Amino acid sequence: MAFRGYLYVLCAAVLWGGLGPVAKYAFSLGVQPLEVAFWRCVIPFAPFAVQALARGDSLRVEPADRLAMAGFGVVCIAAFYGVYQLAIQEGGAALASVLMYTAPAWVALAAWGLLGEGMSAAKLGAVAATLAGVACVSGVLGPEAGQGVSATPKAVLLGLLSGLTYAMYYIFGKGRLRRYPTPVLFLHALPLGALLLLPFVEFSPKGAGAWAAIVAVSLLSTWGAYSVYYAGLRRLEATRAAVVATLEPVVAAVVAYLWWGERFTAAGWLGAGLILGAVVLVVWDGRRLRAAREAAPGHA
Template sequence: MSNDVFTPSRPAPGRTRFTTGPLPVLLASALWGTTGTAATYAPASAGALSIGAATMGFGGILLCLVAGRSALRVLRSAPVGLLLTGALSIAVYPLAFYSSMALAGVAVGTVVTLGSAPVFAAVVERVLDGVRLDGRWALAAAVTVGGGVLLITDGVQLGDAGGAVAGTLLGLLAGLSYAMYSWVAARILRGGRHGSRAVMGAMFGSAALVLLPVFAWTGGPLLSTGVGVAVTAYLAVVPMGLAYVLFGAGLRHTPVRVATTLSLLEPVVAALLGVFVVGERLGAMAWLGMAGIGIGLVLVLTRR
């Protein structure tokens, strides 16, 4: 049987269920956590829109090429409304996310985006799928989001009030976009007709049709130096191409609200890289916040 076709089966207990569901999502989140550090090496003149459009535009083309003909089968057979919703959500996400970080700061933009995504995902699943939310998920989400708030309040300077408000609103838009395209991908995957590479290739390849023109308009400074080209290649291949293949595989066996909660590992990885690679310093509240995120992730992973 081809790897591009997913045949629904009962998940195996214990280790197998973890390795096929939460583990790929956690690995993807860890790779996403490297984006902020990588972006610090981009030319100073490169704007947020160009970095976001390059990351998911070129990455989307890469995912589509890796999927090959299986992505075309998704485009031909999946509901048009679902595909359009997913592609437009993907196109909005990087533009809103990187602009949020540029206006409100990397830490604030990251945590607002990822902290709001589990809430949006839960609302989407409740409204569109009728999923009943339980108290354990609510506790895990509250602990992880609270940990994220502690992580960013320790010595973070918001700058001007207007930029902080605009950045926060854009972060919320990015969180909603992330939740929506995750839900669309999971919905198509659980139909059982297509594999994760095919679905991700079709969705992200379609989004690239919107993102690459944005890059053509804004991306000159990013490609003006060899370092900028290297940063673009890394962002497109690793935290975009590889990470979203892992994320799509994990979505087969992980509810969207749980997957988006697990993605809160990303700001922890970003903060640790900031300390040990970039040379930033974190105070006691930030370390306490990371511990809170860790506790929340454990609550999600140990649920029955």
């Protein structure tokens, strides 16, 4: 059972890791980033609907949760999908993927400020490692990021914004929306994301190659990745799944190197290692705190 869970999560990491290089292929064929983000909202709607109906999920959202659901659509779908595609275009697939994984540091800060969670030494260390990692990959603590990796201020800002908006998945998920299944969340959020992105989209004529890239991003790296990831979560502890999922930027970097010739310098690789190490540290700290709570006297 656990082995199967690891395979599912590993598959999700591979599918997510391929998103940037495939999106970059769509850009090379004349498709604009926000158009890719728009179709990423539209195309997965049908398979998520089929999935929700097959599972027998209720599609109703409680009135008290509607504002949070709308926030999820605005921040976690429209904003995240949009800025992540722009980050890929501006800085390359490898850099965008690594900077997106600053999300756990953003989560630690947001949970401390918004949810009242404690700021442990491990979390502070993870935030510090993340900041140092960003400095390395952006060239602040070393030479240029590397061949095919454009660490301009705009690229770094977009990458950090993608990490911030990606972090909101956790904040919304831990709040009012935690009781809704993933297909139901996406069924309500994707149309809003598409509607918000639509005014900014410049549609272009597309051939078979461009459509293939868009469909791959939408079905494989979105619906498929989330589906197999949550299948893995049913068989694994969330902590273990989160650690395995950190292979995503590694996959993105390898594919971007093989396909697009993107590569970091030594400082860039050090920075990527610091950011991913910070992810593992945050995950480990969460597991440690949960174990301590469960071992405490009176825990039910």
